[in-house]
Amino acid sequence: MVQLYLNMNTIDWIMVSSLVIGAYVLRYYYNYFTRKNPLPGPIPFPIVGNLLQLGIDISKMMARYLDSKYGNISEAYFGSHRSIFVSGLDDVEKIYSPTSIKFNSFMHRFSTNEGISELGLEKSGVMFNRDLKDWSINRRMLTQTLMSTVFLRNNIKLIEKNCDDLFQYWDLIGVTVHDNRTVIEVPNWMRVFSNDLILETIMNKKSYAKASYFNHITDKKLDIPQHLLKQSGDLIENLYVALKSGMFIINVPGCIRHTIFKYFNDMIVGLFYGVEDVIDKRVKERRQEIESMPVETELPSDLLTLMITTNTSRDQNKVRLGEYSEPLSDSSICKIIVELIVGGNSTTASLSFILAYLCNHPKVKDRLVKEIEQVYGVNLSPTITFESLDKLRYCEAVLHETARICPTIEVFFRTSSNRVELCGYTFEPNTLFWTNFYRLNNHENYWVEPEVFNPDRFLNNDLKKLKAYYQFGGGVRHCPGRFLVMIQLKTFLVRFFSKYDIESTVSNQSIIKGFVGGITNCEKFDVYIKPKKI
Numbered sequence: 349m350v351q352l353y354l355n356m357n358t359i360d361w362i363m364v365s366s367l368v369i370g371a372y373v374l375r376y377y378y379n380y381f382t383r384k385n386p387l388p389g390p391i392p393f394p395i396v397g398n399l400l401q402l403g404i405d406i407s408k409m410m411a412r413y414l415d416s417k418y419g420n421i422s423e424a425y426f427g428s429h430r431s432i433f434v435s436g437l438d439d440v441e442k443i444y445s446p447t448s449i450k451f452n453s454f455m456h457r458f459s460t461n462e463g464i465s466e467l468g469l470e471k472s473g474v475m476f477n478r479d480l481k482d483w484s485i486n487r488r489m490l491t492q493t494l495m496s497t498v499f500l501r502n503n504i505k506l507i508e509k510n511c512d513d514l515f516q517y518w519d520l521i522g523v524t525v526h527d528n529r530t531v532i533e534v535p536n537w538m539r540v541f542s543n544d545l546i547l548e549t550i551m552n553k554k555s556y557a558k559a560s561y562f563n564h565i566t567d568k569k570l571d572i573p574q575h576l577l578k579q580s581g582d583l584i585e586n587l588y589v590a591l592k593s594g595m596f597i598i599n600v601p602g603c604i605r606h607t608i609f610k611y612f613n614d615m616i617v618g619l620f621y622g623v624e625d626v627i628d629k630r631v632k633e634r635r636q637e638i639e640s641m642p643v644e645t646e647l648p649s650d651l652l653t654l655m656i657t658t659n660t661s662r663d664q665n666k667v668r669l670g671e672y673s674e675p676l677s678d679s680s681i682c683k684i685i686v687e688l689i690v691g692g693n694s695t696t697a698s699l700s701f702i703l704a705y706l707c708n709h710p711k712v713k714d715r716l717v718k719e720i721e722q723v724y725g726v727n728l729s730p731t732i733t734f735e736s737l738d739k740l741r742y743c744e745a746v747l748h749e750t751a752r753i754c755p756t757i758e759v760f761f762r763t764s765s766n767r768v769e770l771c772g773y774t775f776e777p778n779t780l781f782w783t784n785f786y787r788l789n790n791h792e793n794y795w796v797e798p799e800v801f802n803p804d805r806f807l808n809n810d811l812k813k814l815k816a817y818y819q820f821g822g823g824v825r826h827c828p829g830r831f832l833v834m835i836q837l838k839t840f841l842v843r844f845f846s847k848y849d850i851e852s853t854v855s856n857q858s859i860i861k862g863f864v865g866g867i868t869n870c871e872k873f874d875v876y877i878k879p880k881k882i
């Protein structure tokens with residue numbers, strides 16, 4: 349046999365390779381055409397699946413293409429992984445409504461995924477964690493903190509402080525000069541604003557992304573140490589690049605990422621772990637700060653402090669993790685924090701879309717401002733309380749209507765934990781289901797004139813009755829940041845419209861969307877911001 353190999357010339361090698369490849373391709377298509385439960389969808393290629401036809405960004409292609417071409421249920425392949433795409437209301441409800449773990453057939457986010465596993469997220473954190481015991485501890489801790497009134501009340505103060513900083517920078521670049529025509533690029537400012545906010549919310553330390561951006565775009569340099577600006581600027585930039593490449597890591601098979609795209613793959617994974625290193629340093633620093641304080645010191649209720657002290661002698665019993673009695677490890681805390689910062693990026697996108705829709709709908713904007721003035725009076729810098737935000741019914745309707753017509757998460761996913769039935773088909777455990785929020789939120793069967801931006805549809809309606817409205821998922825894995833997001837968006841709008849008016853640089857400016865790591869972003873929207881005349 350060895351002799352036979354040694355005697356083979358180039359032609360022989362080409363023929364043998366062709367035979368092997370041909371046999372592989374034949375077997376691949378035999379398996380494909382005889383698969384169980386065939387669903388409509390584009391025909392895949394070996395190894396890459398449908399990546400060549402559809403690209404790597406599932407949000408874009410699913411919401412816009414698969415649904416209109418193949419209907420309520422279809423399939424596509426990312427590498428060898430089969431994904432099922434669902435956009436019928438009954439089926440999406442089946443996936444997101446169960447509220448108990450015991451009777452839930454869609455408990456997991458992913459089945460095994462080599463990209464997620466390379467990032468160390470498969471068995472830690474919350475979003476992708478497949479270890480349900482570990483997930484339930486982390487999840488319970490997050491829910492009890494992120495949704496507690498004490499935490500949310502404190503966060504209002506932090507949002508106000510960040511608004512004040514933002515407005516100070518805007519004033520410095522000249523927006524308060526009467527009739528000033530300084531162009532404000534909404535998406536860029538909202539990105540640095542919400543990144544600072546989420547980092548400070550989680551890490552209990554000032555972040556300087558706004559200041560870094562201010563220094564980048566103006567000649568008036570702020571008197572803040574260069575290393576602090578660089579640290580915040582780099583962290584945000586690296587996170588953004590890592591997030592932008594998230595779909596590449598998740599959807600492109602390892603055999604391609606580690607060969608053809610090795611350089612790019614290593615760079616992204618390196619960036620991701622670089623971000624984690626920065627967070628890890630902060631976790632250790634905070635641990636030391638806490639340990640150096642007398643035991644009886646009342647500690648603040650920020651997330652990092654709570655995560656570090658849970659199940660330690662400093663635990664102030666704010667969080668109860670049932671039977672679990674171990675403190676969370678630094679590495680576990682780091683993974684959770686990375687996910688939360690990524691979650692904060694949807695808030696960025698929401699802020700930009702809200703301002704853009706308000707600019708393009710001046711009557712809605714006027715009504716919103718009127719409501720803010722009714723609740724807070726005409727006041728450049730009103731004091732905001734948790735209770736007062738509850739009175740902003742129209743504002744809430746504006747937030748929901750923007751999320752309906754322009755969801756920042758257009759599609760999201762769960763994986764079956766058991767054998768399940770959907771749309772008349774039976775699926776095995778570990779099948780990945782992508783659900784189409786964009787289609788449901790804009791479907792003519794469920795909404796009157798879905799293409800019209802009309803917050804009134806949310807005004808006198810119980811959210812539970814608007815079954816086709818999906819923003820934060822639902823059931824047992826419902827987004828734990830949803831209350832925080834609503835508080836952040838409302839507080840920002842109250843502070844903003846108490847001090848300024850906003851106008852698009854051109855009438856009816858188109859709202860350009862981009863897709864970054866599964867989040868739909870506003871790519872560009874330029875406005876003039878004018879001081880409010882009192």
Ligand code: HEM
Binds near residue numbers: 444819
């Ligand atoms: C507008 C902003 C946001 C949107 C649209 C959004 C949307 C979502 C959606 C659709 C899910 C999946 C839920 C499910 O499977 O049922 C989710 C999960 C999650 N979100 Fe959010 N989110 C936002 C902001 C945030 C923020 C600010 C945080 C944290 C500070 C956060 C933390 C999380 C976490 C940890 C999960 C995973 C939950 C789990 O798997 O158990 N999100 N989010």
